[in-house]
Amino acid sequence: MTAQKREENVQDVPISITALSGDTLSQIGIQESEQLGEFLPGLEISTSSGEGSQLILFLRGAGLNDFNTNNSGPVAIYSDEVYVSSPALTAFQFFDTERVEVLKGPQGTLYGRNTTGGAVKFITAKPTDYFTAKASASYAEFDTTRFEAAVSGPIIDSIRARVAISKSDSDGYVTNLLDGSKENGVDTFSWRGTIDADVAESFTLRANIHGNEVSSSAFKFNHLGSLPGGVDALGYRGPDDPFEGSYNRGGNVDLSSIGGYLEANLELGAVTITSVTAYDEVDRSLPEETDSSPLDLLFVNYDVESETFTQELRISGEGDNFQWLLGGFYLTEDLRQNQTIDLFRELRVLTGGAPDPTGAVAGAPVLFARSLNSQDLETFAIFGQASYEILPDLTLTGGLRYTNEKKTFSALGQLEDPAFFPQPVPVYQATDLENKDDAISWRVALDYQATPDVLLYGSVAKGFKSGGFNGGFLSLDPVESAIQLQPYEPEFLTAYEVGIKSDWLDGALRVNAALFFNDFSDLQVFTLVNTNALPLQVLDNAGGAEVFGFELDTTIFPTDGLLFNISAAYLDSELSQLTNAVGTSFDGNRIANTPEFSVSALARYDFDITDTIGAFVQGSIAMKSDIFFSTENDPIVSQDGYALVNARAGVSFAEGKYKLSVFGTNLTDKAYLTNVTDLTDFGFYSRYFGQPRQIGVELAVEY
Secondary structure (H helix, E strand, C coil): CCCCCCCCCCHHHHCCCCEEEEHHHHCCCCCCCHHHHHHHCEEEEEEECCCCEEEEEEEEEEEECCCCCCCCCEEEEEEEECCCCCCHHHHCCCCEEEEEEECCCCCCCCCCCCCCCEEEEEEEECCCCCCEEEEEEEEEEECCEEEEEEEEEEEEEEEEEEEECCCCEEEECEEEEEEECCCCCCEEEEEEEEEEEECCCCCCEEEEEEEEEEEEECCEEEEECCCCCCCCCCCCCCCCCCCCCCCCCEEEEEEEEEEEEEEEEECCCCCCEEEEEEEEEEEEEEEEEECCCCCCCEEEEEEEEEEEEEEEEEEEEEEEEEEEEEEEEEEEEEEEEEEEEEEHHHHHHHCCCCCCCCCCCCCCCCCCCCEEEEEEEEEEEEEEEEEEEEECCEEEEEEEEEEEEEEEEEEEECCCCCCCCCCCCEEEEEEEEEEEEEEEEEEEEEEEEEEECCEEEEEEEEEECCCEEECCCCCCCCHHHHHHHHCCCCCEEEEEEEEEEEEEECCCEEEEEEEEEEEEEEEEEEECCCCCCCEEEEEEEEEEEEEEEEEEEEEEEEECCCCEEEEEEEEEEECCCCCCCCEEEECCCCCCCCCCEEEEEEEEEEEEECCEEEEEEEEEEEEEEEECCCCCCCCEEEEEEEEEEEEEEEECCCCEEEEEEEEEECCCCCCCCCEEEEEEECCCHHHHHCCCCCCEEEEEEEE
16 A cells, blocks of 8 residues: 555554455445445545535544535545545546555645545556456346446556546436436446556656546435425425435436546655646536425536646655655646526416515515636645654654645626526625635654554644635625635644554454544534525534544454454544524534444355356445434434445356356345435425445456
8 A cells, every 4th residue: 555655565554544455345346436435434425416426525523514516525535646626526436446545534744635534545457567458247226237347468568558447327226206217327437548658767657547427317316395294395295215206307417527647756776756747627517406396496506617737746765764755746726616596486477487586476585596606726735754763663753744725716696587687686796705724734653563463553643624615505695695705714633543453363363443532623514504594505614523533443364265354433523612603503513424333344255166166255234323414413414323234246267267246235225314405494305315225246357
């Protein structure tokens, strides 16, 4: 793994980290980034509006449940050595993967911006100096198909290349009662090309280009009425079945992205110079039938375009008892949002088709509004880290990072209705608002190699996440929108941790554990405040929050071919000094998306049937205690504790060249929520249920 920007054994790194190889990911059936949260206790991952929307990540209580696209969360996403800045690019299917690394706790000294909570690194498979090819195809319920392929090998002695593709399709698992069609399907295509070149004996280049296309049907939520009788503001009551609904809005999520990076490495004796230059752009249109009903109550569109350029330069070296690294990082991002809201169109029969923003005629606000935002981001940082073996087997590590960031934000909110307004009517406008932050992050760690197989460590780290602006729909009240346009403050985290990494019984037993305390100040919190009029999207800072936690990861190999793994996390979180826009205090509440307990367990047995035919059986379970999806800790906006059971079995032929597997996910067919949005100002909750039971088959070939 490369958590410290150099190749190391995961057991030798004094950081709490989980590393999963590409083979392990395939074995447990992880194909999308949001599935990681099912198997890694302490990590919660969901999407805001299904396929094509950004990830909402929480790690050890650090996260941001803002569904707008101009704010990155405190858990950074990396693809290879490149920071994924745009939230619209964070949710993707990963394929042809070498490994995934989840680094827990502040990583600001070595990594880019906004790593208060940690970092998730997706490491892609690299070109090989021999020819190899692989492909897999699967079919599962809901007419779900997935095809993956990769080819790698030398072009000439000094140049190697690798090309990989992935295509996924699914009809979906939700039934539209209006016409019997299926909803919440998938239609994605991803591709990647990588070339490695040995320019000279000590100079190498790596060029990567990648892209992603999404044309999935717009996500459909589950409707739960909050008014007497279980109805919404227009009197509609949704069906009791969580996988049924009456939806009257079509359309697809359209996402197109392309990017690439150039990595150069120059070795000068004991010193290595590394440069990583990257560019990514994305264009996404996401229509949302927010009301999830057959009536025209609330439709929202989230459109965003962004272009991101990053440059990182590092110089590193080592001696007998000393390792060091110095670097600089630069990022610029140009982001444009075009978002619309169509509210209570059903009531235009009462207004003669005219808008009624105040609700004076219809009794509810009837309007079509557009939010046009632009955000320009520029940030640079200098950083360094050094490790010194002060005594035999006792190593001291220190790191420091200075970050400077500037955001320029403009916002325009306007009412539109060409039949009645010849020109759009501005509601709020702000031009070239600026927010500037700078901060120093640091880390100090001490590790002791007690035996060749036991590492003890302790660390203290300070993390920083920059402030910013609310990129959502703002209030129609000029006074309220002026308040919403004020930037929120940066967030800081001081993290304390002690841990052990150990192997026992000649490698048959591995036990890793960590005890930690996260002390947040100015924790950034997103809340959707219902006001008995129109809900307010508020991005604000809590005075503080604390998370005390414990993590355990144990793997045992009782005999050849048999493996047991159990991982667990305990998180005790508490907010302080936070009051929302209508005066409700959240002091003492738990942090959103942070269950108190989470456990995952896996058992796998590989065995031979003949000399050339092998087989395996595998079962896993992931359990979580109750989880709140909002800062308010509303019991309706939550999910009780639950467990998901998965299984997989298969055979391999020709010494593993061909593999045939059957698999099942959510075998108990548990109906569980992964997100809930409180829209009780409109008389309903918008709910997102995870996928029900699915059975499938997969064929894989590798040469």
